Amino acid sequence: MERHLRKPFQGVLNIIRFNWHFYVLAFALITSLFTITVLFPNHFNWIGYLLIIGIILGTTLSLVASYYIYDLSNLYSLNWLGDLTIKQRSELLNINAGFDETSYLLKQKFAGCNLTVMDFYKSAKHTEISIERARKAYPPYPNTMLIETTNIGLSAKSIDCVFVILAAHEIRDRQEQIIFFKQMKQALRADGKIIVVEHNRDIYNFLVYNIGCFHFFSPRRWKEVFKNAGLALMQVKKITPFINIYYLT
Template sequence: MSRSPFQGVVTVVRFNWHFYLFALMGVIVLLTVALICSGWISLLSWLAALGVLLTTVMSLVATYLAYDGSRLYRLDWLAPHLPEQGAGANIHAGFDETTALLRACYPGIVWGVYDFYDPKKHTEVSIQRARKAQPPEAGTIAHATDCFPADDDSLDVILLTLAAHEIRDHRERVDYFRDLRRSLKPGGLIVVTEHLRDLQNLIAYNLGAFHFHTAGVWLKTFREAGLTVTGTSRTAPLITTFVLTDHEDDS
């Protein structure tokens, strides 16, 4: 399994094209004002157009570095956290880019695929476009965040890659992770990979970074769900991975 060299950038633009269209229209309007007017109005318009253009290009470069120019989708960074054999859950929020890669890279694990997408809660147009372009594979288990459909003590590893941030409500997020914890076998792990709302992502994505949660929010979520962070790493530029275990197993 392999990805095309710019697949991440193309995917982001494809499903969020309205943002880039607005940016382009904004640049055109600002440049028009700059050419028509004079003095400080022209100068400010030139500067604003340059600012919009630079932030747009910067976000695309950041996306390339995070998704296409990194190890993220090679998934080799998962090897220390996965058993050679066992049961795994790959959870997504409506758009699954990793299950086929996981099955190719880690064939000894039986991967179940779970989708917590709820059109009433997850109303972003980008997710809707993604689901139309790539519907969930056959056998994907759709579920609500208040009921993870796996038996107690049944999973060796649970992966959430660029998905869990879609659960916006703190209480809902804590309850969901508590339910995931219930399904872990003794010694099992939950691996959460996310952008953070930190300085680097703010520089890269500007206001878009406010869609991400801060590290403090994640740590509070895990703690209240009864999970212990056993490791944190920068999986790729702008992307952080948390490795979690049941607090009782760690005590």
């Protein structure tokens, strides 16, 4: 199997590539504000300069944080799975929301296991243009199955480990989230596990992503969803201050 390695700066460059419209807008705002303050000098020019500095600092901070999370950290090395015991020939399931950066990496790490990949992306529900661009740039993993979050179609006690990496937050409705995880619970074998990786809606993510952090959910929300789905939370780990890993059974 061809080895898939992430390139330097791949994470932060993908963010710019798939969300370029935000950076064009930021540049347009900076240019407009600067032009206005130069052409129409007055006692309120300091407000314009303050806004310019704020836009530059906010944009720079989010990109630096993204580089730290997606390129410098061990998120995509999967080293944080070192304590996870997965036997040869185990049945693994990786579920994504339209943009899959982890299936090839999981297959490399657990080469002796059978990996099934599912995608619950629906263009009518997930309307972000960034996901559309990402899907065009990165073809799906071979034989990826398109699913409904409320009808995954898994047989009972058929899976040893499920991975949901940076995808579950795309399910916005609480009850839909519970149904989604209930199905995984039913599909787990006796010693099966579910690994969920998510950004947090917290002060750290707010400081670097501003209102973008409200696209994520709080750890409290996830713990309530897991509990209502009948799952036991065994452990919570962190990959940087911005991301939590939930180990469930």
